[in-house]
Amino acid sequence: MSKEKGFVTEITPQSEDFSRWYIDVIRKAELMDYSPVRGCIVFRPDGYELWENIQRELDRRFKETGHRNAYFPVFIPESFFQKEKEHVEGFNPELPWVTEAGGEKLEERLAIRPTSETMFGHMYAKWIKSYRDLPVLINQWANVVRWEKRTLPFLRTSEFLWQEGHTAHENEEDARAETMRMLEIYRDFIENFLAIPVIAGQKTPSEKFAGAVNTYSVEAMTKDGRAVQAGTSHYLGTKFAEAFDIQYLDRNNQLQYVHTTSWGVSTRLIGSLIMVHGDDRGLVLPPKVAPTQVIMVPVGPPKTREQVIAKVDELYAQLKAAGVRVRVDDRDDVSPGWKFNEYEMRGVPLRIELGPRDMENGVVVLAPRVGGEKRTVPQDKLVEEVIKALDEIHNTMFELAKKFREEHSRSADTLDELKAFMEESRGFVEAGWCGSEACERQVKDETGATSRNIPFEPSSRKTKCLVCGEEAVHTVVFARAY
Amino acid sequence: MSKEKGFVTEITPQSEDFSRWYIDVIRKAELMDYSPVRGCIVFRPDGYELWENIQRELDRRFKETGHRNAYFPVFIPESFFQKEKEHVEGFNPELPWVTEAGGEKLEERLAIRPTSETMFGHMYAKWIKSYRDLPVLINQWANVVRWEKRTLPFLRTSEFLWQEGHTAHENEEDARAETMRMLEIYRDFIENFLAIPVIAGQKTPSEKFAGAVNTYSVEAMTKDGRAVQAGTSHYLGTKFAEAFDIQYLDRNNQLQYVHTTSWGVSTRLIGSLIMVHGDDRGLVLPPKVAPTQVIMVPVGPPKTREQVIAKVDELYAQLKAAGVRVRVDDRDDVSPGWKFNEYEMRGVPLRIELGPRDMENGVVVLAPRVGGEKRTVPQDKLVEEVIKALDEIHNTMFELAKKFREEHSRSADTLDELKAFMEESRGFVEAGWCGSEACERQVKDETGATSRNIPFEPSSRKTKCLVCGEEAVHTVVFARAY
Structure with a gap:
């Protein structure tokens, strides 16, 4: 398109x-x-x-x-x-x-x-x-x-x-x-x-x-x-x-x-x-599900272009043979900067840049979409470095999402506490629940949050229902939901 | 089931x-x-x-x-x-x-x-x-x-x-x-x-x-x-x-x-x-599309059963590793004869039998669903023999289907010829056609056969329309169709 x-x-x-x-x-x-x-x-x-x-x-x-x-x-x-x-x-x-x-x-x-x-x-x-x-x-x-x-x-x-x-x-x-x-x-x-x-x-x-x-x-x-x-x-x-x-x-x-x-x-x-x-630059795709895991972009002046592209093609073939879902964007009618933005927006997990100076040094530049700065790696170790980088990106994404969830989770002892949290922020709230549908509905009516589930491994065991104060049968996660 | x-x-x-x-x-x-x-x-x-x-x-x-x-x-x-x-x-x-x-x-x-x-x-x-x-x-x-x-x-x-x-x-x-x-x-x-x-x-x-x-x-x-x-x-x-x-x-x-x-x-x-x-015994599945390409059936008396099954499992692993879609039926509550019929009915392209005498001789029996008798092959060449046999079965199936089609195809110069063929038999009839819908419809009305297509490579070029006798614009294949 x-x-x-x-x-x-x-x-x-x-x-x-x-x-x-x-x-x-x-x-x-x-x-x-x-x-x-x-x-x-x-x-x-x-x-x-x-x-x-x-x-x-x-x-x-x-x-x-x-x-x-x-x-x-x-x-x-x-x-x-x-x-x-x-x-x-x-x-x-x-x-x-x-x-x-x-x-x-x-x-x-x-x-x-x-x-x-x-x-x-x-x-x-x-x-x-x-x-x-x-x-x-x-x-x-x-x-x-x-x-x-x-x-x-x-x-x-x-x-x-x-x-x-x-x-x-x-x-x-x-x-x-x-x-x-x-x-x-x-x-x-x-x-x-x-x-x-x-x-x-x-x-x-x-x-x-x-x-x-x-x-x-x-x-x-x-x-x-x-x-x-x-x-x-x-x-x-x-x-x-x-x-x-x-x-x-x-x-x-x-x-x-x-x-x-x-x-x-x-x-x-x-x-x-x-x-x-996702983030403000666009999609961030987990490497294992990303249609394109690696995008290769040749850089540098026109006179070195042919030589650089030849090397890019050679490295592309190595990655492809190793089962990496890799693509090359060697168009010359758009700038490298435009391409960088484009593939970041599309969430490609890893970008590889290669220019004339990298050629001289026998390296390429790896630019992960999340979790770390650009770094150079030797061309002769490219396949293992790329596989390692994709693994790292996966782990980083999981850890970032987990950290975000932890920062947006809390426990509440009362409906007022839950309400206050839902007003100032959003997230998951763990609370005790007596098991009655009436109390569950009251949470929903007053906060917009619904019971998500009764976690197998709650971070705490609550003893009282957040609404009625009776004995809690379950610890429940409440949240506004899609 | x-x-x-x-x-x-x-x-x-x-x-x-x-x-x-x-x-x-x-x-x-x-x-x-x-x-x-x-x-x-x-x-x-x-x-x-x-x-x-x-x-x-x-x-x-x-x-x-x-x-x-x-x-x-x-x-x-x-x-x-x-x-x-x-x-x-x-x-x-x-x-x-x-x-x-x-x-x-x-x-x-x-x-x-x-x-x-x-x-x-x-x-x-x-x-x-x-x-x-x-x-x-x-x-x-x-x-x-x-x-x-x-x-x-x-x-x-x-x-x-x-x-x-x-x-x-x-x-x-x-x-x-x-x-x-x-x-x-x-x-x-x-x-x-x-x-x-x-x-x-x-x-x-x-x-x-x-x-x-x-x-x-x-x-x-x-x-x-x-x-x-x-x-x-x-x-x-x-x-x-x-x-x-x-x-x-x-x-x-x-x-x-x-x-x-x-x-x-x-x-x-x-x-x-x-x-x-398919044939009167049931399905005949082309090897490339068959969910199970090879069924392995141990045979022989109960006392050798354990030993035979151990060998079958060993050979199974070799075939599986080679990418063959293979299954073992080692149930002891149904007879080998019952199994032979069952998998023939289900169209499994190739059966492997292994009994105590085969063990002694270091061979297995290959029984193709179509195109050839049972034969023994050395166990140490099993993978290549199976792959070869599956190829042969594919080729045999294609050739049998082609031969059948040739035997049930003919060319006709007139509607009467086509009609006679359709009455005595069924199949494909090549005939000349003037290009008019009326002539095409008349074929259908009188014989039940419809124009299937105008083949890119007809076996003959017809010069006259089978219905009106005018100049033929196309050579058409007519047949009763599903």
Whole structure:
């Protein structure tokens, strides 16, 4: 595409208006564009490639743990939603309905899937007959639709892309183990691949998935101190098994309901990583997910250009052979300075500069996007130095995000304390909670913060509910959330 | 899943009822199941993995030729279809419509995409301003929906999976070159990866894509002598550019319409490869696309079992390390004979047997699914022998399919000749055609055969139209088609 489109010429500073900053960055970096359909975006190639890299890595992890992919219909008959009461109440307000097709009115309306527990449930009932058929471990990569009132590119769009795992097991123990296994895969992936520190924990009943017994989540903090739910894993008990009659003959020849799970992450991970890592210069992409990890820019006067480019090409080939995602920008109609800004804005983790003086000295200049100054390294050690630098950038990004989260987290003993913190700043607040929905709702009504989850590893154990002062059953993380 | 579901116990012979054979095979091999939504199937893991392997290889080829992936909305506003007259006429009868969403009636109905020329067109008009922005080479992997009256699993389903490439170019020459480049990628992929010989050619006007200037296709022959369109590539001229106002400033600073192309293959490739290669014992999967390329089965009495399995595991590790998709079936509750039948039915290209006598002799038995008898090979050459055997199986499959097609192809000078052939047999008929739609329709009405394409390399050049006897403008392949 063209170098500069003009429609976004400057990026609004984060401190001035974080939402504007976000929209400026994703449009200027050509990650997305608005579509003519309300709440739906176009994932442009530079945005979609982030999703491809996320997919490839997660898919590998799913398969390593015995899951296989399948594909189920996008249409779900209306009657399916009626079968699980909580499920229909949760999703009904967000469904788009196909009422006509092939020139005729349909006898039964078809929803566009917002999630597929019901369709998987219907098919599993046909396939599962005996304990020998269990577990069933299937994942699906698909588009889903939830007709959201307020949308935000990547983070909340009417149509989005995701994966949804649906598994069936002989008993509660196995299903709960699967639920936690997948949450741990998400935590590990998000922290060690996307460099985003997350808080893993259990959702409160009011925040759980419609139809789940328990929902678990990993929650990240964006640079405006809000929470973003990055992945969820649900233990569904026998609720969907009972709704769809998924029974099997157990080892004692008795009919039993299966225990099911579901778990998913979506393209909101793209929005999350941008909001967690980005800065006033633009995107900052974690090296492991960055489409371009290294950009090489030749510098120096025209007379040395040919010689410099020859060397750049030689080094490029070495990096490429080592599996580094590297590109060269040797255009001569834009200045090196323009290129530096451009690739910083696009979040390329590492820049390599090479000029005539570097040629003489047998070195190149490495300029990391974050965490450290430019430095020179010997050309004959380039591959190992680049791999080391990318590792360092990943670690730096994770540490910076973690430090930011720590600086924007505190604990509160009372609702007033929480309120004061939310007014002066934003962030995560740990507080005791008695377990009543009324107290949880009061926090939301008075501060805008919702319970994010009950962390597995809270930094402190609270003894009293921040609202009513009664004994605390849980320590909860509260935050304003995307 | 369970070993035998019982619902398909025997496979109907192809000669008895080819359609029944097809359904028996795909259900018994657990490639698909019917869904509760009319015309939509569930792609079960063994079926979906074929698609994953097709995707991986095609995606690599698309990217090698400079294309990038993106994702556009599944919803297309009704007004978009009105903008290109032929397009709306072609697709309108097949569209499902979303008329309500989020609890409200929509102001404008939204179609579920049957193809995305219109949505890409709308966005390209925003992105393309100058010749410097061209070419735009974008592909999308997506689900699409066409509300078909008669459906057949994989080959014609209401919802299916596909890729759709959409490109924009400065001029006709570039766009035509792209159209042919992609057709050639399809031809090469289908022949050299799926072992399906195809006839490449141009569609007649009545068979072209709704809105195209020219459509090109690759056509395969199934084992019941029918044609299946395996891939298409379209030169769209400036039709969509005019409909969506995609103009750019050319090198002389003049406003010009871009020339666009589109091209796609779909999950019907799965149906095609089954119908081209399958036999009365079940599936025959081309080695390059087969999820399991090699199945290893230990044989012999219980007392040698442990020792044999140890050797099998050792050889398995060698094959795995060499990149072969290999599995071991060492279950002791089913007989080797049962396993042989099972994996033959599932189309695994190569079986390896190993028993105590083979151990003594330092050999294994290779049993190819097609093209040759069992043979023994030395264990210390197993990897190279297996790779060679898989290559041979691919080549054999291609040659068998080609021979079948040749035996079921002929040329006809008159409609009576064509009709006689279609009555006694099925297959491809090359014949001269004057270019009139009336003559083409008469062939269809009287024989059920439609023009498949105008082959680039016909086996003969016909001089007279088979219907009217006037001068032939083209030599056309006619066949009954899926």
